[in-house]
Amino acid sequence: MPENVIVIGGGPAGLSAALYAAREEFKPLVIAGSIAGGQLLMTTVVDNYPGYPDGIMGPELVEKMRKQAERFGARIINEDVIDVDFTKRPFKVITASQTYEAKTVIIATGASPRLLGIKSEMKFMGTGVSTCATCDGAFFKGKDVIVVGGGDTAMEDASFLTRFCTSVTIIHRKDAFKASKIMQDHVKNNPKIKIIWDSVVDEILGTEQPEKVTGVRIKNLKNGKTAELVAQGVFIAIGYVPSTKFLQGKLELDEHGYIVTRDDVMTDIEGIFVAGDNADKFYRQASTASAEGVKAALRVREYLQNNP
16 A cells, blocks of 8 residues: 655654644655754754754754654654656655655755865864854854855855854855845945955864864965964855755756745645755755645645545
8 A cells, every 4th residue: 555645854844744744644654864854963052943942952853853753653764765756656755675655745855055075074063164154143143254155145144144243254266256246245345244265165173172163274276375264163155955866857856956846835746745945945944944844744635635
């Protein structure tokens, strides 16, 4: 017998969808991935998720959401989906060990931030390095920080961080931003923001005990010279990669790999729904991903009721 619903993804979108589907007694199967939890696993204190006035550690929040979904009957397996077949019903969802069939599917695979590719960024991730200014900016009140990037996200992050930080320095590998003119103007006219062109972050500097960022070493790409800058935080804003590679040719994706949605959480195939950062280019918050998971599960309920 095919599953009523398979949820692909084990972050806030997938687990919220699983919770609501389980409460509808659909007994959802969640294929959460071999490393389940999404970007919250790289987050230390989450201060902006409703219901936790004192904050909560990212991995702990994921675990609580997982247990809540399981309490109502969700079944969760830690495997990666490697392929799908949406050409006929029931739909097929394929992992390395098994092929599962489902009447409906909620895809909540999320997105991963593009990283610099240097070892030190992972060493200090969550202890001074961040990929989410709106999530972590308030922790850097009165600090000097670095933003890496040259697109709209980097401009937005830099402007946002000036609310809290003493200074913000943007490091960009080229001699011009690719961001929209209005965003560039906001940055260039802000006295708290400094821009360093034609440069990359070569190394993130910091201490071991306690583990914290103290600065960066940058390299000028035109003359090869290096310099060290003092900073207590580094925000990487060079884009995101949606986790949709296995969906190429299976669903409609845009030029960046994001799932194209219709009517909020619906895809171009009836019975296939989407939630979270694999379709959301703008908000990328745990709370908005959770909300989309809820909406997708309610759409599943409607679909199953109308297509018994």
